[in-house]
Amino acid sequence: MKRPLFAILLFIFTNATQSQVNPEITKIGIPIEMLFPEGKSKALILSYDDGRSEDRRLVKLMNKYGLTGTFHINSNKLGLENYLNKAEIKELFAGHEVSVHSANHPNLTALPKTDIVYEITEDRKELERLINYPVQGMAYPFGSYNNSLIETIKGLGIEYARTVYDTYNFNIPEDFLQWHPTMHQFGKAYSEPNNPENDKKELDHFYQTVNEFLQTKNLALMDVWGHSYEIGNYENKWNETEKFFKMISNNHNIYYAKQIDIVDYINAFKNLKISVSKTIVMNPSSLTVFFKKEGKTYSVLPGKTIVLSNE
Numbered sequence: 001m002k003r004p005l006f007a008i009l010l011f012i013f014t015n016a017t018q019s020q021v022n023p024e025i026t027k028i029g030i031p032i033e034m035l036f037p038e039g040k041s042k043a044l045i046l047s048y049d050d051g052r053s054e055d056r057r058l059v060k061l062m063n064k065y066g067l068t069g070t071f072h073i074n075s076n077k078l079g080l081e082n083y084l085n086k087a088e089i090k091e092l093f094a095g096h097e098v099s100v101h102s103a104n105h106p107n108l109t110a111l112p113k114t115d116i117v118y119e120i121t122e123d124r125k126e127l128e129r130l131i132n133y134p135v136q137g138m139a140y141p142f143g144s145y146n147n148s149l150i151e152t153i154k155g156l157g158i159e160y161a162r163t164v165y166d167t168y169n170f171n172i173p174e175d176f177l178q179w180h181p182t183m184h185q186f187g188k189a190y191s192e193p194n195n196p197e198n199d200k201k202e203l204d205h206f207y208q209t210v211n212e213f214l215q216t217k218n219l220a221l222m223d224v225w226g227h228s229y230e231i232g233n234y235e236n237k238w239n240e241t242e243k244f245f246k247m248i249s250n251n252h253n254i255y256y257a258k259q260i261d262i263v264d265y266i267n268a269f270k271n272l273k274i275s276v277s278k279t280i281v282m283n284p285s286s287l288t289v290f291f292k293k294e295g296k297t298y299s300v301l302p303g304k305t306i307v308l309s310n311e
Helices: 005-019 055-064 086-092 113-131 147-153 196-215 235-248 259-270
Strands: 033-035 042-050 069-073 097-100 137-139 160-162 220-226 254-257 280-282 289-293 296-300 305-307
Touching (some): 055 069, 055 235, 097 113, 097 259, 137 259, 196 235, 254 259, 259 289
Parallel strands (some): 042 069, 042 220, 042 254
Antiparallel strands (some): 280 305
8 A cells, every 4th residue: 555645755854854853952851950069969967956955965976976967946945954055055056057946935826926926036036146147947846837837937037947747758848948857866766655666666667768868879858857855864765876877977978967058059059040951050159059960960169150061
């Protein structure tokens, strides 16, 4: 059976057109993928709430393993029994991040807007006085939040707000003001007294997640949160904490981050100016940004423009 003349002409035209396609146009769909600072594929956040006296031992242990923490603090509770003192905050948390947790740790969703503003701004103001740098993040007391609360804190200089709703994944948060962490330190182990079977199950799940983070080849952000008072005076829990810290330390693929560092860096990546052909990248931010295109790693310095290889 003979092909219709129209079909033959269409076949010839299509193949001729495809053979003349500009190879640069075909590269437009190739993604430019973010890498963390220093070109690393993983980032780790360790965040702890309340500013309790056990933070002293926790920070010492973190410093021993070269880890960085973010500490969400209730400034009006400093100086009370079982809490840190104001005079020690700056030195204790040197190299770490201090962040808002509200002045008095109320359930913010139950308060009128005026009281919410007081709780956040007073905590932020006092913490900034103690540490002498801008405080830009927070963790919601009890993890409680709603849309009204989010709208209120948007005008208070808060760049991120962490919840307590564990995802057990390593995704980049879609909304920094609804930042759901990866998991609580040790999951729900030790949440029930005298239940070693549950403790083992939860610890196994926790370390399984940590190992998945360490082994993944994908871009991964792990945010582990908790309270130092949960470790308390239990040596077995401190030993478990040291085991965890040792496990995640000194890994050349991991960027050890303050929480605000991740926010600033992701915003810098999102603000890159990229040409249609994906060959010209301008960085208007004050941070060096790393990214990957077609398996090759690039970095662009603050205020600079680079031309990417066409190879």
